Amino acid sequence: MKKLLLSCALACASLAAGAQGIYQFADPGFEGEWRSSEEPGNGWNSFTSARTSDLGSFIGNIAKNSSPKPSKVEGHNSTTAVKLFSNSVMKVNANGNLTTGRINMGNASPANAKNYNFTDRSSSDNSLRFAGRPDAVSFYAKFTPGAGNQARGQFILHDDCDYRDPEISDQSGNRVGKASVLINACTDWTYYEGAFTYDKNSTPEVQYLLGSFTTNPTPGGSKGDELIIDDIHFIYYSTLGGVLYDPATIDFKEDVYNYTVDAEYNPINFYCAPKGAGATKELSYDENTGVLTVTVKGNDISVNPENYTVYTFTFKTDSGTTDPDPDPDPDPDPDPDPDPDPEPEVKPLGTPVATLAELSNTETYAVYNDTYTAYLIYSEANSTSKVWTAEMSGDGGDHKLSNSAYAGAFDVTAAAQSWMAIQYEGNFYLYNVGAQKFLTTPGYSGETGACTFSSNPVALQTTNLGNGWFAFSATGDNQDWVCAAPQLRNPVSIWTTGDSGSRWQFRPNPNVEYDAQVIAKYFTPSGISAVSNDTVANGMIYDLSGRQVGTLRKALPRGIYIQNNKKFFVK
Numbered sequence: 001m002k003k004l005l006l007s008c009a010l011a012c013a014s015l016a017a018g019a020q021g022i023y024q025f026a027d028p029g030f031e032g033e034w035r036s037s038e039e040p041g042n043g044w045n046s047f048t049s050a051r052t053s054d055l056g057s058f059i060g061n062i063a064k065n066s067s068p069k070p071s072k073v074e075g076h077n078s079t080t081a082v083k084l085f086s087n088s089v090m091k092v093n094a095n096g097n098l099t100t101g102r103i104n105m106g107n108a109s110p111a112n113a114k115n116y117n118f119t120d121r122s123s124s125d126n127s128l129r130f131a132g133r134p135d136a137v138s139f140y141a142k143f144t145p146g147a148g149n150q151a152r153g154q155f156i157l158h159d160d161c162d163y164r165d166p167e168i169s170d171q172s173g174n175r176v177g178k179a180s181v182l183i184n185a186c187t188d189w190t191y192y193e194g195a196f197t198y199d200k201n202s203t204p205e206v207q208y209l210l211g212s213f214t215t216n217p218t219p220g221g222s223k224g225d226e227l228i229i230d231d232i233h234f235i236y237y238s239t240l241g242g243v244l245y246d247p248a249t250i251d252f253k254e255d256v257y258n259y260t261v262d263a264e265y266n267p268i269n270f271y272c273a274p275k276g277a278g279a280t281k282e283l284s285y286d287e288n289t290g291v292l293t294v295t296v297k298g299n300d301i302s303v304n305p306e307n308y309t310v311y312t313f314t315f316k317t318d319s320g321t322t323d324p325d326p327d328p329d330p331d332p333d334p335d336p337d338p339d340p341d342p343e344p345e346v347k348p349l350g351t352p353v354a355t356l357a358e359l360s361n362t363e364t365y366a367v368y369n370d371t372y373t374a375y376l377i378y379s380e381a382n383s384t385s386k387v388w389t390a391e392m393s394g395d396g397g398d399h400k401l402s403n404s405a406y407a408g409a410f411d412v413t414a415a416a417q418s419w420m421a422i423q424y425e426g427n428f429y430l431y432n433v434g435a436q437k438f439l440t441t442p443g444y445s446g447e448t449g450a451c452t453f454s455s456n457p458v459a460l461q462t463t464n465l466g467n468g469w470f471a472f473s474a475t476g477d478n479q480d481w482v483c484a485a486p487q488l489r490n491p492v493s494i495w496t497t498g499d500s501g502s503r504w505q506f507r508p509n510p511n512v513e514y515d516a517q518v519i520a521k522y523f524t525p526s527g528i529s530a531v532s533n534d535t536v537a538n539g540m541i542y543d544l545s546g547r548q549v550g551t552l553r554k555a556l557p558r559g560i561y562i563q564n565n566k567k568f569f570v571k
Contacts, residue, residue, distance in 0.1 A: 055106065365421055436518070
């Protein structure tokens with residue numbers, strides 16, 4: 001059964017903002033009372049409330065009064081929509097502009113960096129607190145181009161700062177996510193939808209939305225353009241994006257909700273992931289019926305309680321098994337000298353993956369650098385904390401092999417020399433099957449350091465170097481990427497992505513099984529189910545073993561934690 005409103009509670013004309021912010025606009029169709037005839041209010045602002053202090057009072061007033069203001073027109077199946085247009089202000093083209101923040105008019109040249117929209121936290125009317133983590137934004141539009149070819153709607157989620165649009169590099173670390181939609185010429189009402197991409201893995205405690213509509217994405221590129229906007233809504237997915245189960249095959253489809261699985265249920269072998277960026281899932285298994293129920297809730301479930309989807313997976317049970325024959329005929333006498341069990345076949349490594357999308361959470365890999373013929377491994381004989389290498393070679397120059405222990409034989413059957421490349425909720429992890437630990441990098445602090453193992457998951461940033469080669473780092477800092485270093489006291493150190501020792505490939509290893517328990521423990525909601533609502537009500541932070549680790553996030557090492565019933569990552 002599916003109960004899902006992709007319209008995101010269209011019946012709710014107004015959702016309470018509260019201290020944490022909104023999930024939808026209070027007036028998505030501009031039907032409510034406007035602040036003035038030239039400014040909608042209810043979360044949207046125009047040149048009427050622009051800041052002109054950089055221009056001076058005299059020029060600023062002229063520029064503000066001459067700028068193109070929005071107006072009311074007939075809407076999409078409604079009485080009201082908002083129309084933007086572009087004109088010439090003091091012989092300079094001015095784009096039509098509508099924003100959830102404030103417009104800063106700082107220079108007569110449209111392309112000047114002093115002209116921008118921004119979240120003005122000093123004013124509640126010019127800053128929009130936002131609680132949601134939407135998957136997409138939708139709206140209806142009409143667009144008649146003049147000098148320009150396209151209009152644009154852009155929605156930027158950011159943390160606690162006065163964020164700007166156009167964006168500036170100094171604020172790159174403040175952005176949470178972004179959706180941008182280009183609007184083509186259309187005389188009839190046309191539906192537009194744009195997906196959000198996220199820069200951060202979780203919603204910050206204080207989050208704002210900086211939304212903007214413009215008649216042209218290029219400053220000053222618009223003249224004689226007309227853009228009409230209506231029915232702006234955020235979409236929160238509440239379906240599963242994928243399901244895996246070993247040993248059975250589940251032909252999963254997002255819009256099919258009931259499955260029969262030809263196997264008995266084992267929770268450590270079942271993996272499913274919500275499609276939505278902020279969606280959650282709940283799993284419940286009935287031992288009597290063999291039915292596993294998975295309920296997926298959209299990120300806006302607190303204000304849209306109908307936005308959920310229920311999937312069922314019916315597994316085999318042993319209730320129908322019949323008793324064996326009471327007195328089976330005895331087997332004939334065995335051969336006097338049976339042949340010994342054959343040695344298991346050692347299979348070669350597979351073809352390196354070309355993209356990270358080809359990696360599977362249910363396979364293992366050899367991680368290889370061709371420059372120094374080095375494999376990443378765990379070697380208990382050499383170090384229980386440092387990442388080690390096998391078959392490493394040096395060169396005839398500055399990278400001579402400093403320790404013969406770096407060049408030990410690589411064993412394709414050894415779990416300690418095999419890795420899981422785990423991708424979960426937009427993050428990437430390297431897990432050594434034999435060590436049962438995760439790879440991490442030390443961060444560059446004036447000198448290189450050893451790459452080590454962590455008992456807790458460490459999310460790695462990745463860079464695709466092309467042709468099946470990748471670099472990875474725990475911090476993403478310029479000099480903190482995993483690098484083979486035959487000349488150093490640490491065989492696996494850190495350096496830049498441009499170093500040939502920093503390029504790695506993933507070669508499937510069919511000889512070593514993946515660790516299903518690490519998936520169940522850390523990369524499904526069951527991994528945090530032992531922490532109850534009562535135990536986190538006071539703001540205490542817990543690790544994934546349920547141990548209290550204090551209340552200050554800044555004091556935590558890298559890993560995954562729970563606070564106030566929500567999971568977060570420390571990178």
